[in-house]
Amino acid sequence: MDIGLVTEGEIFPLPGRGRPAEKLDLRPESAYFVGIKLTGDTLYAAVTDLHASVVATEEHKLVSRDVQDVVVLIAEMVDRFRAGFRRVAAVGVCSAGDVEIVNGHGVLIGSNFLGWPRVHLEELVEAATGLPTTIANDVMALTVAHHWFGAGVGCRSLAVVSFGAGIGSGLVANYQLIRGANGRSGKVSHIPVTADGPVCDQGHVGCASAYVTIPAILRNAGTTSFNETLERFEKGDDRAVRAIKNAGKALGTVVAQIADLLDPLKVIITGEGSDVARLADSELEAALESRRDPAAGRVGVEVYPFHFSDYAWAAAISAIRQVLETER
Ligand SMILES: [Zn+2]
Known part of the structure; x- marks a missing residue:
């Protein structure tokens, strides 16, 4: 046409x-x-x-x-x-x-x-x-949108991690989106994070989904909305602080795995829950540092403010x- x-x-x-x-x-x-x-x-x-x-x-x-x-x-x-x-x-x-x-x-x-x-x-x-x-x-x-027009323009390799109701990632290598054999690349929902702790809907103990998704954060914080969780976090409520910090740690673990496998120039963190990356930046950074292969070097992480x-x-x-x- x-x-x-x-x-x-x-x-x-x-x-x-x-x-x-x-x-x-x-x-x-x-x-x-x-x-x-x-x-x-x-x-x-x-x-x-x-x-x-x-x-x-x-x-x-x-x-x-x-x-x-x-x-x-x-x-x-x-x-x-x-x-x-x-x-x-x-x-x-x-x-x-x-x-x-x-x-x-x-x-x-x-x-x-x-x-x-x-x-x-x-x-x-x-x-x-x-x-x-x-x-x-x-x-x-x-x-693809970030790679063509957004925060990832010009990156030969790029990862986008987005989380809200769930968590997923998109991967670009050699300027091409990786689709995988069945269009199912980038599944990071059930990456193991801790040996104990909360359980996800698949019965895994301590996987990423048990910490990072908004439903998991609400469950762990004992709250009914994400905004309420953020407010309680700001006030220093123990449970909310722990839920957000653990989510940051889980996010760092997910980013470390992606970064080791893909060697991206940049990892963009976005999605409805991306405030977690800002509020728990030290936990995210610490998990990223401790979980990465020391030979893999550093990776740029950018938090991109998000709207639906x-x-x-x-x-x-x-x-x-x-x-x-x-x-x-
Ligand atoms: Zn799981």
Whole structure:
């Protein structure tokens, strides 16, 4: 599909591609992209131009998790965006869960927060909107977004660790996202952290999920919301302080494992729970130092402040990427 995105210049070469905007002269307003992040109860949407700048956002509570209902909600929203923005070129959707490519189309697998075991979401959204659609795992989409336009631009190797309701990581090696054999790379949820302590939903004692996810932090702190936990931490409440510090230690352990395996130039920590990395920075740093192979050297760790619309922004970038790669 040639939609006239490029004004001049050569098509960028594959090796070393990091940020298309640096290599292509793209008219930002020549096309718009709708990015959507689905959680178990909310749809976050962002519209970006071709330079990945967000020009509009919307947020909708899901009144139903029925697949058709969600697809209709997406289609209605995309229609509204198309009325406001000329040339919406593509749609990107991301969610927790894995994406398997079946006959060239993305199938969302194991999206537990939505209760969707296996959904042909790409084809459904494409049929409902009439627009090219791409679906992605949310952390992988966020990783590509940071690599192309965000905090990881230009990094030959990069890791993004994001945590909130769960924890996941996205990995870039030699400028390419690592998808693995089945689109399931970067699983860090159950990395062992301590020999004793709390138990995760899989029955592991002291794994990352038993400490770092927000549900685990609330359980360990005896609180009912993340904000309440942060407030109690600030007041020096013992249990909240311990929960946050242990989460920082677990996070440091996860980052150490990733850093030893990948040797990234930078690790970006983000997600709904990323305040933990700031509040427990010394625990994170100490775990990172003690768990890394001493021969592996240091790694840059950057905490990136997060809002849920970041995932929608990332999903839009997945759509940009798909269109640019189709044009190439
Ligand atoms: Zn576990």
